[in-house]
Structure formats: structure tokens, C-alpha cells
Amino acid sequence: MLLATCISTLVVNANTSAVAILLPAISEDTGMSVDTLQWAVTGYSLVGAAVIVTSGSLGDVFGRKRVFQLGLLLFVASCVLIALAGSGEVVIAGRMIQGAAGSTILACGLSLLTVANSGQEQVRAVSLWGAAAAVGAAAGPLVGGVLVDVTGWQGLFWLDAGIAVGCMLLTAATVAESRDPDRPRSIDYLGSVLVALTLAPLILALSKGGDWGWVSAATLVSLGVCVVAGIAFVAVERRVAVPLLDLALLRNRVLVGSTVAILIGAGTINALMYVLSLYFQDPSALGFSPLEAGLATLPATVGLVVVAPLVPKLAAKVGGREVVGIGFLLTTIGFAWVGLADSSWKYGAFLLPLVVVAVGMGMSNGPASAASTACVPVDQVGAASGVSNMARYVGAAVATALAATVYSTVTSNQVADGQARSEALASGLAATSWLMAVFSLAGVAMVVVMGRRAREARGTLGDSAAAAAAHTHTLPTTATGHAEPATT
Helix, strand or coil, X not given: CHHHHHXXXXXXXXXHHHHHHHHHHHHHHHCCCHHHHCHHHHHHHHHHHHHHHHHXXXXXXXXXXXXXXXXXXXXXXXXXXHHCCCCHHHHHHHHHHHHHHHHHHHHHHHHHHHHHCCHHHHHHHHHHHHHHHHHHHHHHHHHHHHHHHHHCCHXXXXXXXXXXXXXXXXXXXXXXXXXXXXXXXXXXXXXXXHHHHHHHHHHHHHHHHHHHCCCCHHHHHHHHHHHHHHHHHHHHHCCCCCCCCCHXXXXXXXXXXXXXXXXXXXXXXHHHXXXXXXXXXXXCCCCCCHHHHHHHXXXXXXXXXXXXXXXXXXXXXXXXXXXXXXXXXXXXXXXXXXXCCCCCCCHHHHHHHHHHHHHHHHHHHHHHHHHHXXXXXXXXXXXXXXXXXXXXXXXXXXXXXXXXXXXXXXHHHHHHCCCCHHHHHHHHHHHHHHHHHHHHHHHHHHHHHHCCCCCCCCCCHHXXXXXXXXXXXXXXXXXXXXXXCCCC
């Protein structure tokens, strides 16, 4: 079980972080513009946000092994669909299916581990799962770059499909079924649909508003649908027996502050990786190959994972909210630094600001994630974890769509005004980075919202693993107030 769940989460997170590196190659093969192909990234996160809590509920009711296996099967099918795709539209559709599959694998895989183990074995299993998630997210861009050069962009999806089939066989042979007999069988399907209906038109408006006009009928209608769906979601969540989002949790100031901090952190790092992947590979900018671009992003991805495990002990000494504030301040400085970029910058000029961003992200993610589960009673840890995990997907979807719009709009406008393409691309990157700096500065304000009421993790090895995985998934820590991680 440990092997199957850890390998599957590693593959899912590697796949997720690798796709931005593949977009120029996919665009060249399918003829679809990179601006439109950003839906392969944002669509994945959109569907993941809608499904991640529901898939955990399905596992509790119908069997965690069964739903985990269905997630793996859906992941294999989506990989095959994408690898065989002859058009960008099929790639985007496959990635949306993959968003549902990935969130299901993560939610049910972790649930299988926590239910099947107890005491120190549970801590060890969850810690290894968290480490696998962190390694996968860090290695994805490099693996994607290698495979594009060696096999073509389809190679990543064929490899992932093969590994997922192996996980299915291993799970079928070795994992026992489990479910929660005490949980009500009611599942909030409508809530999941309304989450998607809220996010989809918002992302559409952010993506196309520049072309349509920000006050055009199409943009306003999209935003109107978003608002109506959001209001309907709140109304539904007040009435269903087992809501997707327990609205009572939103009265918890610490949870709200930490969740917004998680959303900002996930959004800005995903937006950064998306834009840098395009900028590094553009012939008018640095002109890197996919492999070189994957290597170039390592300071941001690996640096984040390396720093994160050191943070819990620091937070235990000086306070989690203080570490979160310092982390967001560093990311603000790093993004503002990249905001000074011009066409004369070589890769060496990006290196130090990327390290600053990575260190800041590593410092803010872990304590914010720990606070989100430490500020609620033990019986609400799973619900709080679900809220923060949904926030990650929402942040990634919205921030990436916004970054893609700013980057492409500034670039195209400057080219239309007669600027050299290299200068226009640098201006697009700078504008996007300044926007991410503003978001990161808003993250500093979340320190005030979080207050001091959350318990601090003690800085154990398990806490370090949870911190390393914090940019991909919330794991309970010693700050939850009991010795063992709670079932999520």
C-alpha cells in the first residue's frame, strides 16, 4: 500500500508540474497557440478544485481502494488520450480529465494510508507520502524537459500511464478495502458542479477579457455567471447534510487567513513556473530547449523543497505567523526583482531572485498549511484540510490564467506598438512578476488575519515532510493537537 500510494502521488505531482515545460512543443505539434493551451494547466486545476473533496467522500462511502483504483484508471485513460491527441482541444480535454483523476488519487491514497496504519507507523507512512509528493513536484519540470528532447512531449504521458498501470496492479494484489460505515451516504455532487461553474467563467473572463474588452458583454456575462454560481454554492452548502465546504469553518479567523495564504502561495508559484517556462524557451528570449528550461527552473522547485523541511523548527522557535510573514516578504522581493527584467538579462540574472522566491515560498507554505489544521478541533481536521487543498487548486487555476493573460497581452501590445519581440517578452514577464509581487505582499497581510491562536508544530521529522509537501497538499502535523495524523 505504501509503495502504491507513494509512487502514484509522485507521478501525479511530477505530471502536474511538468506540463508547463511541454506547452511550446505541444503548440508546435497541434497548431494551437500557447495562449489557448494555458487551459491545459488551468483546466486541470479547475477540475481538481471541484473534485478533490468529493473524491475523498466517495472513497469513504463506496470504498477507498475502489475509488483510488478508479482514479488510477481515469489517469491512465487521460494519459493515453493526451498522448494520442491530434489537436490542442483534445489535449485540454484530457488534462481536465486528468485533474479529476489526480485529485482522486491524492485524496484516496492518503486516506488509505491513514486508515490502514496507526501510531508511529501512520506518522512514518504519511511522512513518506508527503516526501514523495514533494519530490515529484520538484522533479517534474526536469523530467518533462528530458522526455521532450528524447521522446517528444507524448513520452511523459506514455511513461506516466505505464507507471499508473503498475500501481493499479500492485493495489489490486496487496491493498485491502476500507470505508467509513458511520459516514452519511449523502455526497454533495451539486457543490462540486457549482465550484466548477464558479471558476470556469471566471477563468474564461480572465483569459479572454483582453481580447473581448474588459467591459464587453461577453466578459460581463462570464463574471455574472461566476457570481450567480458562487451565490448558489453558498445556498446549497447551507442546506446539504454533508457539505463540500462547512461554512461554519469560515468563522475561524486563523483558518481563513491560513487558507488565503495557501491560495496565494500556490497561485504565485504556479503562475511563475508557467510564465518562466514560456519565456525561457522562446527563441526571442533565452531560446532554451525544453531540457534546458527544466534545468533552469530547478532553483525555484528544488529550492522550495529543500528549504521547507527546515522551517518547522524555525516556526516552533519564533512563531509560525512570523515565519509566514517573512516568507511572503521574501517572495515579494523576489518577484519585484524579476519585475526589473529586460531583454538584456541572461539566465544568470534570474538565478538569485528565483532562489529568493523559493526560500520565501518554503518559509510561508509549511506554517500556513500547519496552521490550517492546527486551528480547529481534532474532528474538524479533515474538513479544514479539504478547504486548504481546494484553495491550492483554486489559486493555481486563477493565478495562472491571470498571469497568462497579462504576459500575452503586454507582449502583443508592445509588439503592435513597434517594440522588438525580445523587449516585448521581457516587458510581459516583468508585468506578470509585478502582479505576483502584489499578491505576495497581500500574503504578508494574512499574518495579521491569522493571529496567534494556532498551535505550532514541534518540528519533528513528520512535520518536516508535511512542510516539504505543503505546496502540493495539506498534511496534519504535531500541531493538530494529538499524536497521530488525522484521517483526511
